Structures are given as C-alpha cells and as structure tokens.
Amino acid sequence: MSTDPRVALQSLVSALEEHLVALSNRRSDQDPAVDSAYVAIADAFDAYxxxxxxxxxxxxxxxxxxxxxxxxDEEFDDLDEDDDGSLVDEDDYDDLDDAGEADSAADEDEADDDDERDEEEGSR
Structure with a gap:
C-alpha cells in the first residue's frame, strides 16, 4: 500500500518547519537538533x-x-589555487577577445597551416 502524497507532503512541510525552529534555537555549529532536523527533511522528502x-x-x-x-568535493580543493571558490581562473580567458574568439599568434599560425594544407590538397 502506498502513502498518500498529501500526507507525505505535510510531513515534509512539518520537517522543514522543525528545521527552521532548530536553526533559530541553535546553540553551536554542531548542534545535534539541527543535524537531526536536517536528516528528517531528507527522510520526509524521500517519502514524498x-x-x-x-x-x-x-x-x-x-x-x-x-x-x-x-x-x-575535497579532491577538487587543490585545483582552486587562489581559494576564490572557482576552478576556472580569469587568466584562462586572457587569450579571448570580446567576441570570445582566440586572439593569439599561435592560433593564427595554426589557421595559416590549415590554409596551406587545403591549397596543397586542392592542387592534387
């Protein structure tokens, strides 16, 4: 027999309300009442x-x-070199112009090489 979704929803809402009360009465960062309310939300949500x-x-x-x-997530902490919370640095985008296109001599050389290859293949 399955649970009535309305009953499960009311249980979820109650768990959320109890979590808010636990947070507002928290005595420390490791308050067991908050942890318990957190788990109650997860359980009520799963039931819903x-x-x-x-x-x-x-x-x-x-x-x-x-x-x-x-x-x-801790395995990625080493990748955030400047501890700004971002794994992508602004330096990664320095080689892009305003249109988001590559703006480096290396890319231009590569394009020239592609043009030369196309010309060689066309003359064969």
Missing amino acids: EEALYDNFDEVTPLTVFADDEDED
Whole structure:
C-alpha cells in the first residue's frame, strides 16, 4: 500500500518547519537538533518523492545529496589555487577577445597551416 502524497507532503512541510525552529534555537555549529532536523527533511522528502512516484508516476526536480558526497568535493580543493571558490581562473580567458574568439599568434599560425594544407590538397 502506498502513502498518500498529501500526507507525505505535510510531513515534509512539518520537517522543514522543525528545521527552521532548530536553526533559530541553535546553540553551536554542531548542534545535534539541527543535524537531526536536517536528516528528517531528507527522510520526509524521500517519502514524498516515493509517494509521488507510486501514485502518479512522477517525481520532483529536486535531489537529496548524501553527506559523504561533500567529501568528494575535497579532491577538487587543490585545483582552486587562489581559494576564490572557482576552478576556472580569469587568466584562462586572457587569450579571448570580446567576441570570445582566440586572439593569439599561435592560433593564427595554426589557421595559416590549415590554409596551406587545403591549397596543397586542392592542387592534387
């Protein structure tokens, strides 16, 4: 027997409200009430998503990420050389003009080489 989506939705809304209360009463960064409310949201959302699928063969456009996925991001921390939160530096775009086209002598040389190859193939 599947859960009524309306009941699951109300459970999700209640979990969100409890999370807000836990946040507003937080005593520290590691407050167990906040952690518990966080998990309750994830569980309630999963139940709601399952109820939607069981009853309507539909899902929401949302995804709950597991805590361990945050640890995977640490492998990319070394790539952020200046700790600005971006893996792409402005320096990566220095060789582009305003139209987003390459503006370097190396690219022009490569284009000239392509033209020469085309001419050679055309004369054969």
